[in-house]
Amino acid sequence: MNDQRLTNWQAMCILIGTIAGVGVLPLPRLAVTAGESAAPLVTVGGILLGALLVMLWSLLGMRFPDLSPVAYSKLILGKWASGVLLFVIALFYLVATAFSFREFSEVTGTFVLRRTPLEVILFMMLLLVVISARKDIYSFTLIHAFYTPFVVGPVVFMMILSFSEVELLNLQPFTTNPDFTFWVGSLGITTLFRNVVIYTFIVPRMRNPQKALKVGLTGTAISGGLYLVIVITTVGVFGAEEIKRLVWPTLELGRATIIPGEFLERMDALFLVTWIISVFNSLLSGYYLILLIIKEKLGLKDHRMLATFLMPFMFLAAMMPQNVIQLYRLSTHILPWGLIAMIIIPSALLVVAGIRGKGGVAHAPDKG
Numbered sequence: 421m422n423d424q425r426l427t428n429w430q431a432m433c434i435l436i437g438t439i440a441g442v443g444v445l446p447l448p449r450l451a452v453t454a455g456e457s458a459a460p461l462v463t464v465g466g467i468l469l470g471a472l473l474v475m476l477w478s479l480l481g482m483r484f485p486d487l488s489p490v491a492y493s494k495l496i497l498g499k500w501a502s503g504v505l506l507f508v509i510a511l512f513y514l515v516a517t518a519f520s521f522r523e524f525s526e527v528t529g530t531f532v533l534r535r536t537p538l539e540v541i542l543f544m545m546l547l548l549v550v551i552s553a554r555k556d557i558y559s560f561t562l563i564h565a566f567y568t569p570f571v572v573g574p575v576v577f578m579m580i581l582s583f584s585e586v587e588l589l590n591l592q593p594f595t596t597n598p599d600f601t602f603w604v605g606s607l608g609i610t611t612l613f614r615n616v617v618i619y620t621f622i623v624p625r626m627r628n629p630q631k632a633l634k635v636g637l638t639g640t641a642i643s644g645g646l647y648l649v650i651v652i653t654t655v656g657v658f659g660a661e662e663i664k665r666l667v668w669p670t671l672e673l674g675r676a677t678i679i680p681g682e683f684l685e686r687m688d689a690l691f692l693v694t695w696i697i698s699v700f701n702s703l704l705s706g707y708y709l710i711l712l713i714i715k716e717k718l719g720l721k722d723h724r725m726l727a728t729f730l731m732p733f734m735f736l737a738a739m740m741p742q743n744v745i746q747l748y749r750l751s752t753h754i755l756p757w758g759l760i761a762m763i764i765i766p767s768a769l770l771v772v773a774g775i776r777g778k779g780g781v782a783h784a785p786d787k788g
Contacts, residue, residue, distance in 0.1 A: 425627040428635045430561045434622055434705070435474070435639030437564040440571055440646060441520060441702025443612040444695065445527060445668035446748070447647060448654035452663045454605020458596035459660065463651045465602065466609025467644035471637055473759070474616050476766035478636040481623030483770070483779035485630065489620045490716035496773045503717065505765065509617070510713045512758040514730075516614055517706035518737035519751050521546060524699050526744045527668060532692065542738055548700065550731050553707050554724040557625060560708055567697050572646065574694040579649050582677045586656030604756070611755040612647070613640070615702055617762060618709040667744070671695075707734070 451459035451466075477489075484492035493502040525542040533541055552563060596602060616636075623632045654673045655663060663669045674691035710730065715723040741747035773779045 424558050426558070426561055426622060426625050427627060428631060430565050431619070431622050431626055431632075431635050432639040432642075433565040433568040434561060435616060435619055435636060436643050437568050437571065437698065437701035438615045438618055438705040439470070439613050439640065439643035439702070440575075440698045441612065441615070443520075443523075444647070444650065444698070445523075445670045447609065447612065448651050448658075448663050448669040448673075449666060450605060450608050451651050452655060452660045454601050454608070455596050456660045457591055457655065458594055459655050460591070460648060460652045461595060462602060462605045463609055463648050465598070465606030466612075467640070467647065469606060469610040469763075470613030470616070470644060471640050473610065473613055473763055474619065474636040474640045475633060476763065476770065477617060477620045478623065478633040480766050480769055480773075481620055481632045482630055483773060484624075486624055488624055488712070488716055489617075490713060492773075492779065493769065496769055496776065496778050506713050506717050508761070509765070510710050512761065513615075513617075513706055513710050513713075514734065515737060516611075516755055516758060517703060517710065518734050519741075519747060519755070520699070520703055520706060521734065522738040522741060522747055523744075524703070525738070526747065527671070528696075531671065539739070542735065545700070545703070546731060546735055546738075549703050549707050550727050552700075552704055553711060553727045556722075557621070557708075557712075560704070561622070563704065564701055567701055571694055571698045571701070572642070574690055575646055575650070578674060578677055578691055579653050582653045582657060582673060585676065586653060587659070588656070590656050590659040591652065607756045607759065608752070609647070611751075611759050613643075614755065614759055614762065615705045615709065616640070618705045618712075621709070621712050 447463075448459065451462045455462035480489070480492065484495070487495070490502075490506060493505055496502070497505065521542055524545060525538050528541050528545075529536060529538050553560075555563075619632075619636055623629050626632060626635075650670055650673075654669050657673060657676060658666070658669065666672050671691065707727075707730075711723040711727055714720075714730075715726055720726065741750055
């Protein structure tokens with residue numbers, strides 16, 4: 421593994437690229453279903469829960485600045501309990517990442533490669549991710565640092581162009597009572613932040629791990645800000661009732677956006693390119709997280725063979741849903757519970773570590 425330490429900017433790029441993934445397309449519909457015209461408020465709730473997720477894992481990393489989650493979970497819980505915990509985490513991310521692969525394939529097959537079999541689209545993206553995931557963690561970081569501007573820039577540009585079409589009446593009333601449906605919707609939006617757990621493997625490789633919380637929350641704020649702007653713009657342009665009838669409202673927003681002077685009649689082509697890049701970054705983070713957990717738990721020297729070995733299992737898991745409707749139904753039932761677990765786990769680890777007096781001191785560097 422390349423032992424070069426990562427800068428704050430590189431660590432932040434990993435978070436931004438990891439969060440801004442495939443879920444951006446149905447995002448406005450998820451928010452509208454939970455809050456109608458108050459969808460931006462639902463989104464804010466989801467972003468705050470996402471920030472809580474990042475904060476908890478960052479605090480763990482700061483408490484054990486030289487150890488990875490595999491190492492400090494063993495130190496806190498013991499060998500067997502940590503083994504079961506890591507297995508559950510790896511299994512959840514296997515299913516969650518597989519569903520993201522399938523969603524990407526469904527969108528690409530619907531809007532871009534209409535005559536290409538779904539299995540071919542899925543296999544090609546999976547192959548691209550596997551090849552990239554065979555690299556060391558520094559190369560993984562450089563991929564995110566390189567692509568992040570190509571994700572953030574075009575999205576901001578498209579949103580600026582779309583503001584002229586926003587009808588403020590579509591955003592009223594902008595408040596609502598935070599009932600059960602509201603928080604379920606916010607939790608659904610927080611599932612888009614699930615891959616941020618990869619950040620726990622980045623913290624011990626940062627030049628200054630004690631800044632992990634600040635860097636993590638800043639990266640989350642940038643990605644969350646993009647999500648909020650997308651929801652506000654989409655709801656403002658289409659209205660809540662129209663969005664409920666759209667499967668991928670954000671893509672429809674790209675179709676409705678026109679550059680002044682009709683230089684480019686529709687922005688959906690540019691948006692799809694940006695979306696594919698962001699999806700690749702997010703899928704790579706999810707896949708890489710699984711590899712790092714298994715690799716360090718088994719004590720392997722590298723994960724290149726493991727990356728190839730995991731590929732057929734990811735493919736089969738992605739093909740389990742019969743169609744996109746079943747895919748979203750399964751995602752709605754599985755992902756929120758997994759996310760709740762990802763919030764409870766670091767909370768419990770912090771409490772147990774405090775009770776047992778673990779962490780807060782220098783540890784031997786983790787070479788896994």
